[in-house]
Amino acid sequence: MSKGSVKVLSFWSSMFGLRVHYALDLKGVSYEYQEENLFNKSKELLEANPIYAKIPVLIHNGKPICESLIIVDYIDSVWPNPHKLLPEDPYKKAVARFWADFGDKKVYDAGSRLIRATTEEERKKASEDLKWALMKIDEALGTIAPRKPFFGGDSMNFADVALAPFICWFKGYQKVGGFVLPGPEEWPNLHKWVTAVKSVEAIRKSTPSEDKVAEFAEVIRKRAIGSA
Amino acid sequence: MSKDSVKLLNFWPSMFGLRVHYALDLKGVSYDYQEENLFNKSKELLEANPIYTKIPVLIHNGKPICESLVIVDYIDCVWPGSHKLLPEDPYEKAVARFWADFGDKKLYDAGSRLIRAMGEEHKKAGEDLKWALMKIDEALGTIAPGKPFFGGDAMNFADVALAPFICWFKGYQKVGGFVLPGPEEWPNLYKWVDAVNSVDAIKISTPSHDKIAEFAEVIRKRVIGAA
Numbered sequence: 001m002s003k004g005s006v007k008v009l010s011f012w013s014s015m016f017g018l019r020v021h022y023a024l025d026l027k028g029v030s031y032e033y034q035e036e037n038l039f040n041k042s043k044e045l046l047e048a049n050p051i052y053a054k055i056p057v058l059i060h061n062g063k064p065i066c067e068s069l070i071i072v073d074y075i076d077s078v079w080p081n082p083h084k085l086l087p088e089d090p091y092k093k094a095v096a097r098f099w100a101d102f103g104d105k106k107v108y109d110a111g112s113r114l115i116r117a118t119t120e121e122e123r124k125k126a127s128e129d130l131k132w133a134l135m136k137i138d139e140a141l142g143t144i145a146p147r148k149p150f151f152g153g154d155s156m157n158f159a160d161v162a163l164a165p166f167i168c169w170f171k172g173y174q175k176v177g178g179f180v181l182p183g184p185e186e187w188p189n190l191h192k193w194v195t196a197v198k199s200v201e202a203i204r205k206s207t208p209s210e211d212k213v214a215e216f217a218e219v220i221r222k223r224a225i226g227s228a
Numbered sequence: 229m230s231k232d233s234v235k236l237l238n239f240w241p242s243m244f245g246l247r248v249h250y251a252l253d254l255k256g257v258s259y260d261y262q263e264e265n266l267f268n269k270s271k272e273l274l275e276a277n278p279i280y281t282k283i284p285v286l287i288h289n290g291k292p293i294c295e296s297l298v299i300v301d302y303i304d305c306v307w308p309g310s311h312k313l314l315p316e317d318p319y320e321k322a323v324a325r326f327w328a329d330f331g332d333k334k335l336y337d338a339g340s341r342l343i344r345a346m347g348e349e350h351k352k353a354g355e356d357l358k359w360a361l362m363k364i365d366e367a368l369g370t371i372a373p374g375k376p377f378f379g380g381d382a383m384n385f386a387d388v389a390l391a392p393f394i395c396w397f398k399g400y401q402k403v404g405g406f407v408l409p410g411p412e413e414w415p416n417l418y419k420w421v422d423a424v425n426s427v428d429a430i431k432i433s434t435p436s437h438d439k440i441a442e443f444a445e446v447i448r449k450r451v452i453g454a455a
Contacts, residue, residue, distance in 0.1 A: 051330065051363060063319055070325045077318035090305035091291055097298045102279065136279060 004061040006031035009045050011038055012208055013216045015108065015165035016068035017056040021206035022161045023075045026083045028202075069100055072161055085158040093158075099140060099151060100162030106133040107166050114177035115217050116224040127179045134181070134190060137163065141189035149196030156200065164197045171210040172217030234259035235287040237273050239266055240435055241443045243336065243392035244296035245284040249433035250388045251303040255310040256429075297328055300388055313385040321385075327367060327378060328389030334360040335393055342404050343444060344451050354404040361408065361417060364390065368416035376423030383427065391424045398437040399444030 006024070008031055010017030024031050036045055036055050048057045048064035058065045058074065065074045076085040087093045110133055114126035145151055151159035173179040184191035197203055234252070236259050238245035252259050264273055264283050276285045276292035286293045286302065293302045304313040315321045338360055341353035372378055378386035401407055411418035424430055 051334075060319075065319070065322045065326075067326055067329055070322050070329065073325065074318050074322040077321065090302050091288075091293070093305065094293045094298050094302040097301065098293075098295055101295055101298065 005059075007034060007059040008032070008056060009034045009036055009042070009048065009059065010056040011036050013213050014055060015169060018165035018168075018206060018208075019068045019161055020056045020058055020071050020075070022156075022164060022203060023072045023085060025202040025205045026085070026156060026161070026200075027075065027079045028082065029075070029079055069104070069162060072100075072158065076158070083155065085152075085156075085161060087152075087157065095144060096151060096158040099137070099144075099159035102133070102136070103163045103166065106136070107163065111166065111169060111173055111177075114173055114179060115220050117177065118225055123177055127177055130173065130177075130179055131182070135187065137193075138187040138190035141193055149192055151193075156197070156203075160193075160197065164203060165207075167194055167197060168207050168210050168213050169217070172214040175214045176217040176221045232289050233287075235262060236260070237262050237264055237270070237276065237285040237287065238283045239264050241440050242283060243396060246392035246395070246433060246435075247296045247388055248284045248286060248299050248303070250383075250391060250430060251300045251313060253429040253432045254313070254383060254388070254427075255303065255307045257303070257307055297332070297389060300328075300385065304385070311382065313379075313383070313388060315379075315384065323371060324378060324385040327364070327371075327386035330360070330363070331389045331393065334363070335390070339393070339396060339400055342400055343447050346452075346455055350404075354406055357400060357404070358406075358408065362414065364420075365414040365417035368420055376419055378420075383424070383430075387420075387424065391430065392434075394421055394424060395434050395437050395440050396444070399441040402441050403444050403448045 006029060008017070008020055008024070010020065010033070012035060034042070034044070036042060038055070041053060044059075045055065045057060046053055048059055049055075049066045052066065054066070056066075056068055056071060058071045060074075060078070065071050072085065085096075087096060107130070110126050110130035114123065114130055117123035117126055141151065145153050148154060150156050151163075156164070170179075170181055174181065181187075234257060236245070236248055236252070238248065238261065240263060262270070262272070264270060266283070269281060272287075273283065273285060274281055276287055277283075277294045280294060282294070284294075284296055284299060286299045288302075288306070293299050300313065313324075315324055335357070338353050338356035341349060342357055345353050368378065372380050375381060377383050378390075383391070397408060
């Protein structure tokens with residue numbers, strides 16, 4: 001099924017890397033995986049991504065593609081079937097791109113600040129911002145795909161793939177940042193979405209253990225405090 | 229060309245808004261323009277973009293599309309026939325998207341810090357801006373050697389995303405107190421700048437570089453005043 005050699009350079013807990021795993025796994029594409037040590041990046045990574053020196057990188061037939069959403073877009077172009085991720089309709093496609101990007105601008109940003117906060121003020125603000133972002137996702141699910149489990153309706157689309165990786169970080173955000181996720185009574189759509197995502201077999205393949213991610217979040221936090 | 233209603237909500241110096249102008253003008257799409265006062269945003273803007281309340285917003289047949297690169301992508305899907313911006317080839321498309329995104333992550337970010345930061349941070353921002361422009365110069369030489377644009381003979385998605393920063397060069401230099409390296413150092417970049425500036429569609433909406441520089445100084449004075 002795969003057209004040529006496909007290799008993913010990533011780091012096990014990265015939600016950006018997870019987007020790439022999800023896209024490839026949903027489409028049943030075979031690929032090689034290379035775990036990167038972010039304190040001792042491989043020559044291959046540095047040559048594949050000289051601008052940012054970051055994971056994930058997809059190397060397809062020797063050509064590197066960088067930046068997780070660009071990689072997912074690329075995967076969807078090269079392997080449109082099965083499981084097309086981007087809607088054909090331009091407006092629906094724009095909506096999917098918007099919410100994928102929201103994951104970077106608002107969810108990742110707040111979560112990152114939450115874990116690295118060195119003052120109570122920073123922590124509180126980051127926690128509020130994260131709560132707001134997830135609330136917006138709950139609202140969006142209700143508007144865009146009412147009574148459907150995913151942004152993509154009955155199956156995951158580009159927005160779902162972009163946002164789903166944050167689910168395995170919720171425990172870490174809670175442990176390290178004291179962020180408590182409101183329950184299904186408050187956020188029914190988000191919780192239905194989380195349940196639906198977790199029930200997708202392709203998603204279970206590469207999702208790391210939430211406990212391991214939470215442990216890792218603590219490590220990041222200790223380093224952040226240590227260098228403050 | 230189209231019997232659609234196309235409206236752009238924007239603020240004149242915004243390079244993000246300029247991306248939308250460029251995409252529409254290159255494709256010859258007619259549109260209404262509404263200048264927003266960012267200190268008194270219109271009800272229309274707040275309703276069209278409740279998440280960010282930012283410009284630009286494209287309103288097409290009553291439906292709002294937000295975030296400049298999402299908007300340009302949308303425009304390219306709706307009006308593909310005239311001046312296709314995204315390459316068909318998946319790898320070339322990914323490369324175009326990468327450099328468009330680089331405009332946000334590295335160029336806009338450095339320029340923004342240049343205007344708003346003080347002391348060491350301000351100095352670093354100037355260096356980061358020069359690094360970003362150097363990378364663009366290198367990329368042009370690698371991706372489209374001997375050609376004026378990222379898109380080869382015509383502007384593509386990456387060109388549209390990056391071109392709006394050209395009219396800010398004067399402002400960046402004024403605020404940063406430096407002179408950007410010239411064509412001897414960055415031959416590809418300057419050939420690209422000349423080529424962009426010579427495109428008729430680009431000339432339609434690009435604001436005066438002097439006015440942008442004045443505007444940049446106004447923001448800078450406010451930042452210094454508040455520091």
